[in-house]
Amino acid sequence: MDVANPTGAGEGGIVEAARPADTGRRARTEKLILDATREMLAEVGVNGLTVEGVANRSGVAKTTIYRRYRSKTDLALAVLLDSVEYLGTTPDVGDTYAELAEVVDRTIELLNSTLIGRIMQGLVSEIAADPELALAYRERVVNRRVADVRRLVERGISRGDLRPDVDAEMLTDLLLGPIYYRFFLSGSPLDEGFGVRLVSTLFSRGPAQGA
Amino acid sequence: MDVANPTGAGEGGIVEAARPADTGRRARTEKLILDATREMLAEVGVNGLTVEGVANRSGVAKTTIYRRYRSKTDLALAVLLDSVEYLGTTPDVGDTYAELAEVVDRTIELLNSTLIGRIMQGLVSEIAADPELALAYRERVVNRRVADVRRLVERGISRGDLRPDVDAEMLTDLLLGPIYYRFFLSGSPLDEGFGVRLVSTLFSRGPAQGA
DNA sequence: TTGAAACGCTACGTTGCGTAGCGTTAGTAC
DNA sequence: GTACTAACGCTACGCAACGTAGCGTTTCAA
Numbered sequence: 001m002d003v004a005n006p007t008g009a010g011e012g013g014i015v016e017a018a019r020p021a022d023t024g025r026r027a028r029t030e031k032l033i034l035d036a037t038r039e040m041l042a043e044v045g046v047n048g049l050t051v052e053g054v055a056n057r058s059g060v061a062k063t064t065i066y067r068r069y070r071s072k073t074d075l076a077l078a079v080l081l082d083s084v085e086y087l088g089t090t091p092d093v094g095d096t097y098a099e100l101a102e103v104v105d106r107t108i109e110l111l112n113s114t115l116i117g118r119i120m121q122g123l124v125s126e127i128a129a130d131p132e133l134a135l136a137y138r139e140r141v142v143n144r145r146v147a148d149v150r151r152l153v154e155r156g157i158s159r160g161d162l163r164p165d166v167d168a169e170m171l172t173d174l175l176l177g178p179i180y181y182r183f184f185l186s187g188s189p190l191d192e193g194f195g196v197r198l199v200s201t202l203f204s205r206g207p208a209q210g211a
Numbered sequence: 212m213d214v215a216n217p218t219g220a221g222e223g224g225i226v227e228a229a230r231p232a233d234t235g236r237r238a239r240t241e242k243l244i245l246d247a248t249r250e251m252l253a254e255v256g257v258n259g260l261t262v263e264g265v266a267n268r269s270g271v272a273k274t275t276i277y278r279r280y281r282s283k284t285d286l287a288l289a290v291l292l293d294s295v296e297y298l299g300t301t302p303d304v305g306d307t308y309a310e311l312a313e314v315v316d317r318t319i320e321l322l323n324s325t326l327i328g329r330i331m332q333g334l335v336s337e338i339a340a341d342p343e344l345a346l347a348y349r350e351r352v353v354n355r356r357v358a359d360v361r362r363l364v365e366r367g368i369s370r371g372d373l374r375p376d377v378d379a380e381m382l383t384d385l386l387l388g389p390i391y392y393r394f395f396l397s398g399s400p401l402d403e404g405f406g407v408r409l410v411s412t413l414f415s416r417g418p419a420q421g422a
Numbered sequence: 423t424t425g426a427a428a429c430g431c432t433a434c435g436t437t438g439c440g441t442a443g444c445g446t447t448a449g450t451a452c
Numbered sequence: 453g454t455a456c457t458a459a460c461g462c463t464a465c466g467c468a469a470c471g472t473a474g475c476g477t478t479t480c481a482a
Contacts, residue, residue, distance in 0.1 A: 025428065025479055047340060050469060061430045066471065125336035128395045129256060142397045169399065170389075170412050177388030178381075184339045185391065186353045188380065201381050202413070236448060236459065261438060272461045277440065 032058040033065060037079050042115055046076050046122020073126045077133055080119045081140050089148050096156035097199050103149060104175050104195035111183055112190065124184060146172045174202060243269040244276055248290050253326055257287050257333020284337045288344055291330045292351050300359050307367035308410050314360060315386050315406035322394055323401065335395060357383045385413060 036058030040049055049072050055062040069075045090102050111117035127133050149172045156162035178198060182188045247269035251260055260283050266273040280286045301313050322328035338344050360383045367373035389409060393399045 029429075045340060046336070051471085052469060063431080063472080064429055067428085071470090121339040122336055124339065124395050125257070125333055128332040128335065129258060134396075134398055137396065138398060167412065170408070173389035173392055173397070173399070174385060174409075174412070177390070177392035178384035179388070180396065181384055181388035181391050184335050184395070185345075185348065186384070187345055187349060188384075197381070198385075201378065201385070240460075262440085263438065274441080274462080275460055278459085282439090 029060055029064065030068075032060050033068070033075075034079055034082060036060075037075050038115060041076065041079060041119060041122075045118055046072075049076060049122075051075070073123070073130070073133065076119055076123055077126075077136065080116065080123060081136065083114065083116055083119075084141055087141075087144055087148075090152060092155065096152065096159060096161040097203060099152050099155075100149075100171075100175060100202075101195035101199045103145075103152070104179065104198055105192065107176060107179055108190045108192075108194060111179070117183070121184065145176065149175065175199075240271055240275065241279075243271050244279070244286075245290055245293065247271075248286050249326060252287065252290060252330060252333075256329055257283075260287060260333075262286070284334070284341070284344065287330055287334055288337075288347065291327065291334060292347065294325065294327055294330075295352055298352075298355055298359075301363060303366065307363065307370060307372035308414060310363050310366075311360075311382075311386060311413075312406035312410045314356075314363070315390065315409055316403065318387060318390055319401045319403075319405060322390070328394070332395065356387065360386065386410075 033054060036054045037049070040053055040057060044053075051065055051069075051072055052062060054060075054075065055065055065075070069078065090099050090106070093099055093102075111120065123133075127137050146169050150168040153162060153166050153168045153171065157164050157166065175198065179190060179194075182190055244265060247265045248260070251264055251268060255264075262276055262280075262283055263273055265271075265286065266276055276286070280289065301310050301317070304310060304313075322331065334344075338348050357380050361379040364373060364377050364379045364382065368375050368377065386409065390401060390405075393401055
């Protein structure tokens, strides 16, 4: 699995001027491959993606692609992780519930408006089945999301909005689970109001309190 | 798509003694195919499933299989829907929260202990991408789940456990979304206690009430 | 200038897909 | 029993993509 560190550089070496590996031959080839993959993904999705197609479109030899990526799944995951790299953290707006709703809406936006949604649809089966891919996805995406929510929770607790015993992971599941469930399986709409509705259902404006 | 009604019988005809179509040649072949598919799914998963493999194992000619199922996806979905056919409704135990937790735990049990989990992992991408498969899945699975939860909600409201304005679909998403999210993407554990924890987090024993 | 890493290219063997054409068997109706 | 028809079996394709081997060529940096 070369996905995590395609250039093989930048780890133990002396840091030279402006990361020379980013402009070397290898990096150029890398970009050609990923750009072509992105284009092809946009057109035909993960299912229609072929290594041969990427080779033709990018001008890079098929064998070169196989020297880096084990399979088309590996290739698609590389694009996914690359696109997700800059997720960012949810800003402090002074309102815990608004911030939580923001997490939800940003995720929906991500799935609806970019390639990521399409890639996720095609990759979810592979991620679910392949432990190696699953690990990569967890480290690069899932864990970051939980960490983001954890920050919100800590802010919320210090504001007195949330109980001190809130489980950040469970809360993340409650915020994101419904999104993916709708996106993958139920097909129910994921519009702009969903975040607010979800959060207000979650926090006491929905069901009544315990008996 | 032949999945929904493979035999083509039993719809508009006169009901004869004990559904003769169930013992005819066609039904026999059907069983051979589905049994072999089930075996192969258990061994190699949806990804490793091949129509040729099913043909060899079942003794049924490959062409015969293609006369019924468009693709291996169609085949796997047929097994899935067949296995899910007898989902059943959640019994009345007098406790709304226990009933909701039961919905969660049953779903987890279904995913963990049977072929269904494995099939779902392999099919979720196809369901997400193919509108026809998605429709079949919604009608046969999603809608039934929502209907079940709706009954629970109505009971809960009449008991005074739930507010009268609870949205059954949103509640279903909140109960099942986290399960599938963990199962497909996050990989966090789905043990027996999950249902109770989820429900108690949902209903006021988790986060504090609104500011 | 030179040496190693990276790349290009051709040519394979293989699997699995999905279909065509035609003969054969098993039930059904008379 | 005979005849008819739906269902099935079988062989033989053409095709797309996979993934690899082997060897020559280019790039870049020391």
